[in-house]
Amino acid sequence: xxxxxxxxxxxxxxxxxxxxxxxxxxxxxxxxxxxxxxxxxxxxxxxxxxxxxxxxxxxxxxxxxxxxxxxxxxxxxxxxxxxxxxxxxxxxxxxxxxxxxxxxxxxxxxxxxxxx
Amino acid sequence: xxxxxxxxxxxxxxxxxxxxxxxxxxxxxxxxxxxxxxxxxxxxxxxxxxxxxxxxxxxxxxxxxxxxxxxxxxxxxxxxxxxxxxxxxxxxxxxxxxxxxxxxxxxxxxxxx
Numbered sequence: 496x497x498x499x500x501x502x503x504x505x506x507x508x509x510x511x512x513x514x515x516x517x518x519x520x521x522x523x524x525x526x527x528x529x530x531x532x533x534x535x536x537x538x539x540x541x542x543x544x545x546x547x548x549x550x551x552x553x554x555x556x557x558x559x560x561x562x563x564x565x566x567x568x569x570x571x572x573x574x575x576x577x578x579x580x581x582x583x584x585x586x587x588x589x590x591x592x593x594x595x596x597x598x599x600x601x602x603x604x605x606x607x608x609x610x611x
Numbered sequence: 612x613x614x615x616x617x618x619x620x621x622x623x624x625x626x627x628x629x630x631x632x633x634x635x636x637x638x639x640x641x642x643x644x645x646x647x648x649x650x651x652x653x654x655x656x657x658x659x660x661x662x663x664x665x666x667x668x669x670x671x672x673x674x675x676x677x678x679x680x681x682x683x684x685x686x687x688x689x690x691x692x693x694x695x696x697x698x699x700x701x702x703x704x705x706x707x708x709x710x711x712x713x714x715x716x717x718x719x720x721x722x723x724x
Contacts, residue, residue: 499654528711537700537714538655551709586654590710598643598706602654
């Protein structure tokens with residue numbers, strides 16, 4: 496029973512490049528959340544998605560950031576034209592969305608993005 | 612109104628002692644309060660969670676105490692072990708609003724021999 500899978504684990508980009516972070520939720524989970532963790536800080540909510548729908552993107556920066564969760568395949572967090580301030584750990588979490596354990600979010604190991 | 616304040620920032624406890632981490636929230640709509648444990652280089656892992664209709668929940672050596680009127684909750688780790696050394700995050704969510712988690716800033720716990 497694989498957990499939440501994120502890849503890559505580490506990603507290095509130069510300023511101005513694009514970063515694509517992938518997240519495969521736990522089997523049977525249809526709800527995906529993305530969080531960002533800056534060094535020495537807690538996690539900050541970015542976006543909440545269900546299959547083919549963005550439910551809440553209130554934590555997403557207005558520009559350069561986008562997310563999707565297609566019908567088939569992993570959820571993608573895309574950062575265009577990266578800047579040094581985007582350097583952080585990005586975590587994906589998934590939940591069932593229904594049933595007794597609907598509120599429990601299980602986290603992946605994260606993608607550590609470094610912008611040079 | 613969305614903040615969750617966590618203290619202390621760091622904590623050193625002797626093996627066998629009790630570790631206590633405190634959190635306070637502002638948003639009275641929050642109705643789900645989990646605690647996560649994170650080791651370096653890893654993702655957060657759910658430890659224990661509580662809802663506001665219960666004042667205390669215990670699972671093994673971990674206990675959450677919840678004070679709804681004070682809008683505070685705390686994690687107690689009994690008989691702390693070196694393997695408990697990690698960063699602990701409290702969080703809160705409004706389950707009727709998408710369940711997005713608002714995290715505290717974390718507590719670095721070190722359990723010394």
